[in-house]
Amino acid sequence: MGKTRLSPPDFKERTRALPIKAMGAVPEVVLPLLQHTGAPCGPEVAAGDNVKAGTLIARSKEYVSAPIHSSVSGSVKAIEEKPHPILGRYKAIVIASDGRDEQDSSIQDRKDTASLSADEIRKIIRDCGIVGLGGAAFPTHIKLKPPKEKPIDTFILNAAECEPFLTADHRLMLEKPERIIEGMLIAMKVLGVKRAIIAIEENKPDAIEVMKKIVDNDSIKVVSLKSFYPQGAEKQLIKTILRREVPPGGLPFDVGCVVNNVATCFAIYEAVYKNKPLYERVITVSGKIVKNPGNILVRVGTKVGDIIEFCGGLSEEAAKVIVGGPMMGIAQYTLEVPVIKGTSGIIVFGKSQVKAPLSQACIRCGRCIEVCPMGLNPSAIAQAIEKGRFDLAEEYNVLDCVECGICSYVCPGNRDIVGLVKLAKQKLKNKERK
Amino acid sequence: MNNKLIVSTSPHIYTRESSAKIMWMVTLSLVPAGIAGVYIFGLSSLWVILTGIISAVLTEAAIQKLRGAAVTLYDGSALLTGLLLAYCLPPAVPLWVVACGSVFAIAIGKQAFGGLGQNIFNPALAGRAFLLAAWPTYMTTWTNPRGALDAITSATPLDNAFVGVTYWDLFIGRRSGCIGEVCIIALLAGALFLLMSGYISWHIPFSFIATAGIFTWAFGADTLFSGQWLFHILSGGLILGAFFMATDYVTSPLTNKGKLIFGFGCGLFTGIIRLWGGYPEGVCYAILLMNAACPLIDRYTRPRRFGTK
Known part of the structure; x- marks a missing residue:
């Protein structure tokens, strides 16, 4: 049965038209x-x-x-x-x-970029301290070195920027599109991947147009995605674009793809071309x-x-x-x-503008289940955790949760589901250590 | 100013939806059926409704006080329970019986299980089942609708099928029965509002009504497949039950697949009780039986975990 797609109001209108200003x-x-x-x-x-x-x-x-x-x-x-x-x-x-x-x-500007080997580029990226700039800050040199037994066929440039309010990636695409693409081409070279998909939510038509002008061919495609939350969550994005689902506990490597964010590709460009x-x-x-x-x-x-x-x-x-x-x-x-x-x-x-979670009783309306991108039952998970039943929460696959927050967002009881999930993950991690 | 920043876990924005708003919207959707009931059966129905509501609300407040819990009357759930209970009572029922039903519904049906969200059975239906067992005579003494010749008592159409009642009569509520169940058109207006605004989904009402219809069509007469299915759908409390009782979030399954199964069970038990059971009406017990099956349904209709088959 189909998932309910929900888009919270995006609040992006205040900043989407404002050029990037350097603070210095x-x-x-x-x-x-x-x-x-x-x-x-x-x-x-x-x-x-x-x-x-x-x-x-x-x-x-x-x-x-x-x-x-x-x-x-x-x-x-x-x-x-x-x-x-x-x-x-x-x-x-x-x-x-x-x-x-x-x-x-x-x-310093680096001139001989074309002759760099994959390992040399990875070392530059590592030495420049590049990490994923979408939020998780995972070191990029590792993302660009998939295990040998896992062939990669697609590079995905994550330009969804589905979080409300945020427009930084959007502006970067409008103002530095060539550099983002250059950075992406470097990442593709390192991975030895021929196919790339630039995934942009449809609420950024100008960015889609700009990117399409630079590249849009059989191997590198710009796709316009429906705007919903959390469209830009890595696993969700892979599913939308490639119809592949990363298995529980797995990584994008496991389904043959690597996902990098717009700002990360820009940083890769700066690292490789300028050693910055x-x-x-x-x-x-x-x-x-x-x-x-x-x-x-x-x-x-x-x-x-x-x-x-x-x-x-x-x-x-x-x-x-x-x-x-x-x-x-x-x-x-x-x-x-x-x-x-x-x-x-x-x-x-x-x-x-602040509405603190009240954490009222769960009325079992099921809205959280309908919107959960991971196919979880947030209602049951949260109730298990409230009772201290971390084992039960684990059985309900609490560790699959990506903490996107859409369950708490829709909850009519304003229940602090994400807070409970974070607590359970911590408890389960500690238990494992012992 | 640094000392005053609010810290909480994400997310930091929420929908405007609230449990209270949902309860009040469902209450609003039931108003047309209530007005119709009062018009059809006279002012005594209004007193039944008010007694049902007031005693439910007072019971809720008293027990929350006793439990040392926060009093949450604003959430509208106790009021809704009182209203729904009154809707499935005969118009001439003594008011003290109504009050007993409300007290049972809230105290035993809801609070004894831990309050809002924790009860297994629909509290209003638990109240009705209790009254039917305790005072069966009061619960089966019917008032004729406005315009009928004999204004004291008569059977509901289900007791004594087709005594000069047309489909149109059933549709507009020109029949005897419980206060809130008779005027189908008013109920459908409220149901349409709930469906369109997304407060209920189509799954339970659809599978409930379809199953009951098919079952009574198949087995409702001496020969197979010749039963008066439309009569069965429009009479008794089927429409009220399918759209407003069986869809109660707390006591129905969480997933859409589960809701279809739940509705199927409700329809099946309604048909069985009506055709072969000892009671003329089966909606109340059918829903209560399926309420009990709800945790089991939830267990076998878990959503598909992302990344697995």
Whole structure:
């Protein structure tokens, strides 16, 4: 039986027509030692050291990790615990800018890109600290190295941007389409893949047109997707485009494809053609009370409070500050928290826009089941967790949940289903460790 | 200002839908049938309806207080239970009987199981079943509709089929029966509203009515396939039950496949009880029986897990 497709109001009209504005260097950046999925980095600098924008400051020997670079020129002020947008608090390198904003000398145009081998390109991507910029921040060099026994036939460029409010990828496509395509071609070369699909939601017709003008042939196709949430979730996207379902616990590799986000491909371009590490990215700053919302090119490590100020401040007191989009983003407890590599937006709500989950009784209406992209029964899972029955939640496949939040969104009881799922996943993970 | 930021898990936006709104919308959709009932049977029906509602609401508040739980009358669920119970009672039933039914529906049918969302049986139907067992005479004393010659008692069409009742009479409610079940056209108007606005899906009413229709057509007469199926659909509480009782979220299956099975069972039991059972009407017991089967149906109609066959 067909799934119900739901699109929450997208709230993108405030920023979709606004060109990307560069914020530039700020007086102080906070660079957490863990900004990606994988092993945390160890600092390579000490307090007092001088760095430039693009200087390597932290790395790990582990394979699943990504090095971190300074995003301003200046000196290392401290290495200490600081607010972190996902982890609450985490060890970070604090760098005070010297105001000169000089780039590291390693950032230079690379001319012989065509002769680079796949392994050389992967090394450049790794050394530049590129991670998936759609949100999960998985190190890109790993995504580009599928296991040998899993042949890849399709590359998918994820340009769905289905989270409400966010328009950063949309703007990037309008303003830097050639570079995104170049980055994508590099990724395809590394993977040895001939076929690519550029997947854009139909609510961005101008981006579809722009991309089509550059490439649209038999091997690289631009497809317009129905707008619904969560169309851009990796597994959902693969299903929509290729009619293939990634098995539970599996990866896109398992069904012969690799998915990368628009901003990630842009970062790959910058890494390979300019040897530029990932130290800045485009984010959307929006919400009714932000005076001058926009799509801003910010340095990684810039504090949320500074960015809000750059956007003209707020017209009323903030009640909720979300890093990411409103469906999957994380509410922050302080404006001192920095933007990290995976941050796609900052959404600020005033008091009238905040509706806290009331978590009333489940009336078994079944709406959550109809919309769940993973074929789960969120109602039963949440009730099992409320009773402390984590074993039952596991039996109901709680670990398949991608935490897209559409179940809580539709719930007439405003039940905090995602919060319960996160709790259960943590409990089950801890149990496994023991 | 940093101290005052609200922190909660995602998502941070929600639909405007709420459980309370759903309950009030269902209540609204039942208003035409209630007005029709009062018009057809006279003011006594209004007192039955009001008694049903008030005693249900008071019982809910009292028990929530006793349990030390938050009093949630605003969610409209107790009011709806009282209303639905009144709708499946005869117009001349003594008001104290109505009150007993409401108290049973809320106290035993709903709160004893843990309140909203936790009950196994439809509370209104549990109340009705209790009254039918406790005071069968009151529960089967019928009032003639407006315009009929004999205004005291008569059988419902189901007791004594076709005593000068036409299909049109059934359709507009010119027959004796329970307050809220007789005026089919008013019920259908409310049902259409619920279907169009998405508060109920077609699955349960469709499979319920279709099954009951086919069953009574097949076995409703001395020879096979010659039963008066349309008469069976339009009479008794079938329409009220199929659209407004069997579709109760709490006591019906979660998935569409499950809902089709549930409706099929309701239709089947209704037919069996009506044709071969001891009671003239089977809708109430059919739904209650299927309520009990609901967890089992849910277990075997789980949605397909993404990435598996």
